[in-house]
Amino acid sequence: MYDYLIVGSGLYGSTCAYELKKRGKSVLVIEQRKHIGGNIYTENISDIQVHKYGAHIFHTNNKEIWDYVNQFAEFNRYTNSPVANFKGKIYNLPFNMNTFNQLWGVITPEQAQAKIDEQQSELGQKTPTNLEEQAIRLVGRDIYEKLVKGYTEKQWGRPATELPAFIIKRLPVRFTYDNNYFNDKFQGIPIGGYTQIIEKMLAGIDVRCNTDYFQHRDELDQISKTVIYSGQIDRYFNYCYGKLEYRSLRFETEIISKPNVQGNAVVNYTEREVPYTRIIEHKHFDPVDTPNSVITKEYPAEWEDGLEPYYPVNNEKNDALYRQYRELSKLENNTFFGGRLAEYRYYDMHQIIASALKDLKKMP
Ligand code: FDA
Structure with missing residues (x-):
């Protein structure tokens, strides 16, 4: 019998798992994808750390969160200037x-x-x-x-x-010659990629990949006292009030036999006629001296079943629907809901860690 079953090995689930293990709790983490890490997963392609689910730059003003994440990796001094x-x-x-x-x-x-x-x-x-x-x-x-x-x-x-x-509530306009995208005090990319952070958080914890909670729910509920659920909240309740909407993305990644393709990690293509919104050249996040480079073209897509739900569409209709699901979630015994999918909101990584650390205070 596990004290905790954690559904989802993203940054939210993994922060919870790490902290609960420190408290002496037994934890099982399950993940429907074939790998851990959720959307911050990075993969080594041609000796380059590739951000598989979109460009991820860690930035925060919160010294505690910065120190917290630095336990798990050394960060470089990357400054985002798209x-x-x-x-x-x-x-x-x-x-x-x-x-x-x-x-x-x-x-x-x-x-x-x-x-x-x-x-x-x-x-x-x-x-x-x-x-x-x-x-x-x-x-x-x-x-x-x-x-x-x-x-x-x-x-x-x-x-x-x-x-x-x-x-568009506001568009940041700056009257200085400063191309640094973020105003935060701390910013960087983990040298060697993000996956090591999750690996270190989950070290010594039982993890099952390729395991969808809903396909094994009876068995999993029987072997755990408390559930932490970081998947889509509407799916948990079998879409009983209807589906929450998302925007999705399609990524086209290619290896190019040149050491430097575009001279910058992020180049946005702002004209309508070019079908992608940006090209990411991954090696500029975490520089390595290689003869090749890996680039990813990012195409926005309407979300439908089978596609990754990337960005919640927080309009009135969806927010009202989410509130209905949230009310239902309060009636669930021994189950906590957290992370970007269960809360149906966009969170940056530093916010996810802060939210997990806050939620952990309520967990027995
Ligand atoms: P996440 O989605 O990572 O993890 C949830 C996990 O649960 C997934 O692995 C999923 O497969 C699993 N799961 C779901 N249902 C399941 C089920 N039924 N059974 C088993 N497993 C299940 N932030 C930032 O600070 N700087 C940045 O530059 C960016 N950039 C960025 C780009 C793009 C394109 C996106 C979409 C997001 C960002 N972010 C970001 C945000 C960042 O990705 C986000 O804060 C974290 O990944 C959220 O972690 P979670 O654990 O909440 O979700």
């Missing part, structure tokens, strides 16, 4: 003085602010009614047309004029 390719011209991101200089030739923050003010004024006093108007209100037409429109339309699979304004 660039945008619009019709063959490169622009720095996030929008900063470099971008404004590339767009308009302006030199000083005052000139840049004046240009943005002038461009925003085309909307007059109108309250934005869709994403296009909202973006123009925030950054003006040039940035919207070149760097926001095509990218966002590919992400959501529909015209910006048909998307609600609330999707």
Whole structure:
């Protein structure tokens, strides 16, 4: 008999497993995929650590969480500075003085602010009614047309004029020559990939991969006192109120016989006509001296059964549906729900660790 059955070996389930083992609890972790790690899994291809489920950069302002994750790996000093390719011209991101200089030739923050003010004024006093108007209100037409429109339309699979304004609450604009995407104090990539973090967390713990909870539920419930469930909450309740919606992604990965293909880890393609949203060149996250490189093209996709549920679509309808499932989850005895799928919300890695450590306080 195990004290805990943990469904899902992602960062949430693995943090719980590690902490519970430290408390002397017996733990079984099950994972439906053939490998541990959930979406932070990295795989060695051609001696390069490949982020199999999308680019993952660890960043946080929380010193405790930074120290916590550094127990499991040494981190490098990677700084995320993606660039945008619009019709063959490169622009720095996030929008900063470099971008404004590339767009308009302006030199000083005052000139840049004046240009943005002038461009925003085309909307007059109108309250934005869709994403296009909202973006123009925030950054003006040039940035919207070149760097926001095509990218966002590919992400959501529909015209910006048909998307609600609330999707873009703010667009970070910086009046310094600083290409560092994150404002956080701590940032980096684990040297040798993320999978080692999960391996260390799960060391000495029983783990069964290729095991779907719902196919073995009777047996698994009988051999465990308490369940921690980090899978999709609607699936747990057999979709009794209906399905929560997600956006998915399709990844096309190839090995290229060149040591350096695009000179940067992340290049966004912001024009509508290019079907992918970005190309990741993995070796720039964790540099290695190899004759080859591995790149991944990322294509947004409508989510359907069989595809990975990557991003929750937190509109009113889905959030209301989630609240119904959450109420049901409160009635389950000896079962805890946590992580991005069970809580139907987007979490960064540092937030997932913080949320697991908080939830653990409630676990016997
Ligand atoms: P996760 O999905 O990783 O793990 C859940 C596990 O449960 C999965 O392995 C799944 O197979 C398993 N499971 C589900 N149902 C099951 C069942 N019935 N039986 C058995 N197993 C089951 N964060 C960040 O800080 N910086 C970044 O740069 C990025 N980048 C990024 C890119 C993309 C494309 C995405 C989608 C996400 C990010 N993130 C990120 C977020 C990061 O991926 C996220 O915080 C963690 O992976 C969440 O960990 P969880 O354990 O909650 O879920």
